[in-house]
Amino acid sequence: MSTKPPSGTRDFLPSDVRRREYVIGVVRQVYERYGFEPLETPAFENIETLLGKYGEEGNKLIFKILKRGEHESSGEADLALRYDLTVPLARVVAQYQNELPRFFKRYQIQPVWRADRPARGRFREFYQCDLDTVGTTSPLVEAEQMSAVAEILTRLGFQDFVIRINHRAILSLLLTKATLPPSQHSDALVVLDKLDKVGRDGVSKELAEKGVSESGRDALLKWMGAGERADWLDWLERELDAADHPAFLNLRQILDVSRRTPAGERFRFDPSLARGLSYYTGAIMEIAVPDLAGSLGGGGRYDNLVGMFLGRELPACGFSLGLERILVVMTERQMFPTSVVRGGVDVLVTIWSHDTREESLALASELRRAGLRVDLYPEADKIGKQFKYASARTVPFVAILGDDERARGEVAMKDLRSGDQTSVSRAEAASYVKSRLDG
């Protein structure tokens, strides 16, 4: 029998969990500082809650759970694994509408499951990390969310990221003013979205293939250059003859109120940004890092979705951090602090002999009380074997309670990184180690 995890899933061994928990810890702390609160929903939903919410393709990718007991043999499913965090949010908003605050600001970090064909970097079980503010159309929401996201990325060590920003209504306006018939709009959006990948010539060629006229292509490509202009907002507003258009007003407000936040300097207007999902209705945002294909997260305003179970519109704006991708990039670029990478143990307390086990356990207790992470070797093995075990677990310090040390009330501390060994008094043992631990 195979002992591998199921196709498309992963076991997270301790070094993996430590990395994941480090990133999730930063995300969680920053989101809480911004007044967002944690939500968790069950791994599975009633199947009718999910079916039909993700299109026909989505229906096929949902993991469905067989009925139990006597109904199992029917081959029917009544439950299904969570496919994203937005539908559960919509369900929660409907179910607890009288208990939730008027503005519901929640984050949710949980796995979702999709029966995609597994591939490099694509999994059937992966974490989503969603932030949503429900109940207001205020541009302060976009400003706050992007401020939080910028703070998280900065804390994680990303220095050169930018926040690409656009607005769904500006995209529509661009296409209309370029005289594209509505039937060409969605094709054109898909092509424009590839501008940073295929370049201006590539976009022009693909637009032509989709039947966009030469004048239409020229106009679109001219306006796509807006992001490089310092006066882009004014310029594009004039170009499109759109003074006082609410979309421009909205972007202007988001950028204005963000000025003194961590996101202030990060925004880059990018009229080619379309984002795939058709449910966005307002500003859309995406995190880009130079030299990195794809984004570290994206989101925007979507005012018609969270109310799906309420039967009425409910304004909402959300952002999804690409947790799995952030982990891959941080690992590749070695961005984790030493304390996260080096292992889970600060000191290994060895067992000198069968008779000194209680003494070793007492030393371990002392070191733990001082806040150190302490492993105790379980057996009175040869000391060399105990050192080898410490090396294998990349423990930086080994404590030895030999006969001489015990007689003097001391403990020998060996630093396995440098090879130095020195005796310190029991009372000073913890602070000796602490002062020599990196990060």
Add this chain to the structure above:
Amino acid sequence: MSTKPPSGTRDFLPSDVRRREYVIGVVRQVYERYGFEPLETPAFENIETLLGKYGEEGNKLIFKILKRGEHESSGEADLALRYDLTVPLARVVAQYQNELPRFFKRYQIQPVWRADRPARGRFREFYQCDLDTVGTTSPLVEAEQMSAVAEILTRLGFQDFVIRINHRAILSLLLTKATLPPSQHSDALVVLDKLDKVGRDGVSKELAEKGVSESGRDALLKWMGAGERADWLDWLERELDAADHPAFLNLRQILDVSRRTPAGERFRFDPSLARGLSYYTGAIMEIAVPDLAGSLGGGGRYDNLVGMFLGRELPACGFSLGLERILVVMTERQMFPTSVVRGGVDVLVTIWSHDTREESLALASELRRAGLRVDLYPEADKIGKQFKYASARTVPFVAILGDDERARGEVAMKDLRSGDQTSVSRAEAASYVKSRLDG
């Protein structure tokens, strides 16, 4: 369509998640101080990994996942939701045997799913919180695990818990010396396990019903009193004529080496403790709290299980904290710190007028930089409405940037708990709040 979570599952709203995260945070921190490392496995396993591992009853309670795509209509399942954390551990130990350290000390805190009939306090999705040490029979393992558990419970605020301890081999010895035929052993264990519930007379009556002879019943009940004697180990050893029996030696060692650990004073020998699962092979432990039916966790040594996928015996000892039960008891007994219960926000920054939004956002950024959890009201509503929102979210402080305050470089801070309002300089705003926050 119902917007309730599926039968037997729960949505965890922010106040629930905060409580859960608080307890899990303490567990995690203590376990890491003891050199245990985190493991996470996928929510589902290949179905053959789980089937047959939990008996016939267990097979029925496993949630099974339908094959996907063209195979969906077959009604067959190829995956199944995690049913416990022990089988995944056994799979991981087999799969990564060359990467894992010689003594593998892991903890795992993840949900499991069982299709039990939902009832009060019994769920179909619930968290397990398992600690296991694999690869050694040393009694230091039991000592370390119980020390960690005692430290966790103490930190969570449990003061009067005891660690009931017994040994599987002592149980067998008791039954044999009481001249019960082997065919009566498992029935008798079930009855003895109820001693603290039904009392001595109840046990005697039930044993008689199971066909245990009068002399057998008298012997068993006499020995059940061992736990009340200070010299129970010596006394019972003599009574059972079992000097040098390895089980007594083992218990003696566990208690001896534990003496100077947080668990030292907590152990209570209890010869009636049987624990349901027949896979235990050595010491067994269970946490009891006076005035509380049932336990807060249990475990013991089980040397024949973790090697199931390796095809060889692998010594192991584990303990499972009753996370869901701990949460219920802590909620009922109001054991959570104020900071956990009161809500997720320390200060609400209000919006005085449309024109001062950027200023409010800047103040929020300042307070966040100082480590406070800050919510920003998103709209320039009437100030009374903003206060009402703060009250509804149980935010203790509200910050107001009125015209006067802004002119003086100050901010008005209202303490919603006392009703006091005072103006402080912007630079002192954060420390003003921090010094007045409870716990």
